[in-house]
Amino acid sequence: MGYDILTRVIEFTESDLAIDSRMGKVAGLLVKEFPFDSCAIYAWDDKEKLFKLNVAAGSRKGRVESYGQNQGLPGLARKTKKHLEAYKPGPEGILWQETEDRGLKGFKGACVYPLKDRQRWYGLLYLKSAKKVELSPGEKKLLEVISRLLVSNFKCKHHSQSLKKAGTKIKDIHSRLTQAEKLIVLGELSATFAHEIRNPLVSLGGFAARLKKKIEPDSPFNVYVDYMVNEVRRLEQIINNILRYTEQKEAVFEGTDLNNILSESLAFFSEVFKKHDIEIVEGFARKPLRVMADRHQLKIAFDNLIANAIQSMEKGGKLTVSTSREKSWAVVDLTDNGGGIEPRYINNIFEPFFTTKKYGTGLGLDITKRIITKHKGRIDVDNKMGQGVTFSVKLRRA
Ligand SMILES: Nc1ncnc2c1ncn2[C@@H]1O[C@H](COP(=O)(O)OP(=O)(O)OP(=O)(O)O)[C@@H](O)[C@H]1O
Numbered sequence: 001m002g003y004d005i006l007t008r009v010i011e012f013t014e015s016d017l018a019i020d021s022r023m024g025k026v027a028g029l030l031v032k033e034f035p036f037d038s039c040a041i042y043a044w045d046d047k048e049k050l051f052k053l054n055v056a057a058g059s060r061k062g063r064v065e066s067y068g069q070n071q072g073l074p075g076l077a078r079k080t081k082k083h084l085e086a087y088k089p090g091p092e093g094i095l096w097q098e099t100e101d102r103g104l105k106g107f108k109g110a111c112v113y114p115l116k117d118r119q120r121w122y123g124l125l126y127l128k129s130a131k132k133v134e135l136s137p138g139e140k141k142l143l144e145v146i147s148r149l150l151v152s153n154f155k156c157k158h159h160s161q162s163l164k165k166a167g168t169k170i171k172d173i174h175s176r177l178t179q180a181e182k183l184i185v186l187g188e189l190s191a192t193f194a195h196e197i198r199n200p201l202v203s204l205g206g207f208a209a210r211l212k213k214k215i216e217p218d219s220p221f222n223v224y225v226d227y228m229v230n231e232v233r234r235l236e237q238i239i240n241n242i243l244r245y246t247e248q249k250e251a252v253f254e255g256t257d258l259n260n261i262l263s264e265s266l267a268f269f270s271e272v273f274k275k276h277d278i279e280i281v282e283g284f285a286r287k288p289l290r291v292m293a294d295r296h297q298l299k300i301a302f303d304n305l306i307a308n309a310i311q312s313m314e315k316g317g318k319l320t321v322s323t324s325r326e327k328s329w330a331v332v333d334l335t336d337n338g339g340g341i342e343p344r345y346i347n348n349i350f351e352p353f354f355t356t357k358k359y360g361t362g363l364g365l366d367i368t369k370r371i372i373t374k375h376k377g378r379i380d381v382d383n384k385m386g387q388g389v390t391f392s393v394k395l396r397r398a
């Protein structure tokens, strides 16, 4: 039978069939051509440390779905790293009993061939017979060669799975790159628009302010002019945000007091706090908190966080601002009670252009994060849905 079987096994293993079907065909052939009643090919699962049934042919009697690395004949083969033959009764009967293999009930002979190379285990070939079997040296050699061919098949399967995984990863990277490209183009476009819009907007703002001066304080037109002045200011803010986002200025670091920067930011918003009925609770560290920072940029970062807090509490609320020392960090916590962020958005809030606001640009937090990162600091969010948000900024103490 020798070469004939080998030729057929090679035909199967080289066919266009799916890899598991090829192995199923080989199992069927082994049951037909060798004095065995059952053939099972197990695959080694390195994560779970189990031999798992991959394909089988012949008698279903005593078919075991999986063997642990110390269980039964498969476990013994894994330990000894050799092929095993077991018979009952006979001198090897001892081996038979020691293994306590639950799949051997009703059988009198069994062989196990490890499917492995020098680097790793792929599985094993498990053949069982109801009668005692004595294989000739030629048959044993043949089974060894077939085992090698099965190892090649397992390798193929392994590589094709790796390729599939790599393919999915490439697809993922590709879609992220496309997204990033879109953002770059969007960023460039926004910058161009912002530049184009800024000058006429400044003129409009100037004219509106002049008009306001000309109109009598009790004139009904005041409402319209106020509206114009306020809306132009809001548009200017959006434009400035976009320009800040795209200009990417180099930071100029100097030793500075964090308490001082925060106080200035809070002072800047004092009128707005009053207007929206927002109470400010300050809990500043008593001594100055020295950090190496670009004052101008840090102020922009805090302004954005404060602006968000205000926007979440437009009908009144409480903003708690505290600073503290934590080992080598200077920490700023800003807590509002504006209701918090919907959990489904929490992973998006730092993305450029992500906004849930009608007139937001979605750049505030992105700019803030960039500034903090430039300072080698970190920013964390503690969101309590229904209550409010705490943004914590940590900077290295100087
Ligand atoms: N304190 C907060 N409370 C509730 N939601 C917040 C808070 N801060 C940020 N968010 C959410 O995160 C989103 C992104 O904030 P970000 O500051 O980046 O953009 P924006 O405020 O919408 O627009 P922009 O700041 O550019 O005017 C907001 O639209 C809002 O949904």
Ligand SMILES: [Mg+2]
Pocket: 304, 307, 308, 360, 363, 364, 365
């Ligand atoms: Mg904002």
